[in-house]
Amino acid sequence: MNLDGAVAVITGGGTGIGAAVAESLARKGAAAVIVNYSRSADEARATVARIEELGCKAEAMAADVSDDAAVRRMAERVRAAHGRVDALVCNAGTTRWVPFPDLEGLTDEVWRQLMGVNLMGAFYCARAFAPDLRAARGAIVNVASIAGLQATGSSIAYGVSKAALLQLTRDLAVALAPEVRVNAVAPGIVATRWHIGRVGEQVFSEMAAKEELKAPLRRTAQPEHVAQMVTSLLESDLVTGETLIGDGGRHLGY
Template sequence: MDINGTVAVVTGGGTGIGAAVAESLARKGAAAVIVNYSRSSVAAAATVARVQALGCKAEAVAADVSDDAAVRRMAERVRADYGRVDALVCNAGTTKWVPFPDLDGLTDEVWRQVMGVNLMGAFYCARAFAPDLRAARGAIVNVASIAGLLATGSSMAYGVSKAALLQLTRDLAVALGPAIRVNAVAPGLVATRWHIDRLGEQVFGEMAAKEEQKAPLRRTAQPEHIAQLVTALLESDMVTGEILVGDGGRHLAY
């Protein structure tokens, strides 16, 4: 896919990896980027402003991706406003921080919320935008996590949701081919507010330093590094159903 002139939808596009993806697509010449958000309206507006400053059309669209009706309304709005969708980046995600041994902490509500956003949200978006992506012979990239491949992460529910998202990626690649390619990225530790707000800058910095010592590249990923992977998969016309790990090689020595 040549990103130049395309229309892209980025869920969870207001902050972190999603915002970096939106800006990366704008720099690659995208005609328009729809920045989806659920709560971060101020951040989404700021992302839109940065994308527009790069010469790309952009707008923020509120929708809870775990709500199928809301996703369908978003798809209808984008279809009416832009007439096409070439790329879908399912980046919206959530978690609940629950230590692995605390099985009682994994309540039904925790499972519903985490699976609803991280797994069902990606499915609802793929289903709603499939007709547009099929017409454009477009592509989907799901943002998963190394927690979907290894027993690590913020909670068991989070890891299970990301593992399921990786399987959904493979299944959708089969279901939506040959017109639509579907791939995923699996980041490791990334310097975003996702971790920093939870841990604090000092604790996050200490954790990142320890992780860097175990990674061949000896550095912590920034959102821009994951955005590189996302755009690379969108551009890779002969790749589908694949998972690209972006953790500086840390997974080689877990």
């Protein structure tokens, strides 16, 4: 896919990885980037302003991706405004911090929330935008996590939701072929507000330093690194159903 002139939709695009992807697509020459958000309205508008400074049309669009009707309304708005969609990046995600041994902490409400956003949100978006993506012979990239491949992360429910997202990626790659390619990225620890806000800058720095010692590349991922992975998959015309891990090689250790 040539991203020059493309129309892209990024869920959870106002902050962190989503914002970095949005700016990366703008720098690649995208014609328009739709920055979806649920709660981060101010951040989404700020991201839109930065994209517009790069000469790309941009719009902040509110929709809870776990609400199928809201997603379908968003798809209609994008369709009416731009007439096409070439790329869909399903980045919206959420978690609840529950220690693995605390099985009682994994309430039905926790499961519903995490599966609703992390898994069903990606499915609802893929389904709503499928006609547009098929017409454009476009591509989807789902933002998963290393927690979907290994027993790690903020909670069991989070890891399960990301593992399910990886399977959804493979299934959609078959279901939407041959017109649409579907891939996923699985980053490790990323220096975003999502991580740093949970533990504080000092604790995050200490945690990241320990993880870097176990990673061959001795680096902690920044949002821009994940954006690079996403754009690479969007541009890779013969790759579908794959998961690209980005953790500096940390997963190679035992």
